[in-house]
Amino acid sequence: MPVSSAISMAPQLVPGRPIVQLEHVSKTFSNGTVALKDMTLTIGEGEFVSLLGPSGCGKSTALRIIAGLGEATTGRVEWPTMAHDATGKVERAIGFVFQEPTLMPWATVFKNVWLPLRLAGISKQAARARVMEALDMVGLASFADAYPRELSGGMKMRVSIARALVTRPRVLLMDEPFAALDEITRQKLNDDLLRLWAQFGWTVVFVTHSVFESVYLSTRIVVMAPRPGRVIDEIAVAAPSPRDLAFRTSPEYSELTRRTSQSLHSALGANDHL
């Protein structure tokens, strides 16, 4: 594919029906910090969207609002295709992966992954098949009886991902999940995540600081700037799957990282006067 056709403003690329829509979402914390200002974003089913931007531009705040872990001050988040309970509250079929694996050190890998099902009242026996399925997806089925202290950093993150997958979410929300890992482990987890995404067809919203990671993983990159946190650019990445070393070393990848770096640079420059 010629480089120019892989780069365009993103809206043409939205492939499926909208699964989540942020409509003019703003968030001001009680100390007066405007973490998000007027964020409008539609994410289609099956997209892999990265939120990319410098520290403090509101990426985590946006992700938490999407997850229902935080409230927007103004604006709305709509889930047009998700079920609602009897009170009209949306039943978000989501999994959330934090930057730290946040595992219970005293519990086995199995018990850590069982946690979301246990909280939903599902017994260990009834949960067994689903826990093992989730562990199998991340390649850790044989570590079910291990404790977190016996695992490497990458394996702990895999357990954390399995814990997010055990509820069989339609949308996976990931807040810089690989930032603390070494480069080789990070690339391996990038590849495994892409393979699972292609296989299971989830929608992924992925927060990152890394231009390279965002280009490698995403179908669309949403670039954000701080003070106030806002969207300043969207970049479509039309390169087909599977993405691999050939893509990582292609002229198309270089051009996309150049274009994305420029955009990130202007995100920083937008606040030079502050």
Ligand SMILES: Nc1ncnc2c1ncn2[C@@H]1O[C@H](COP(=O)(O)OP(=O)(O)OP(=O)(O)O)[C@@H](O)[C@H]1O
């Ligand atoms: N609970 C809070 N109370 C007050 N201010 C907050 C709170 N949470 C975040 N902020 C502020 O809101 C802004 C956006 O924070 P947020 O964590 O969303 O940014 P981010 O882009 O995810 O940053 P990073 O990449 O460093 O994680 C920052 O200025 C931050 O200090």
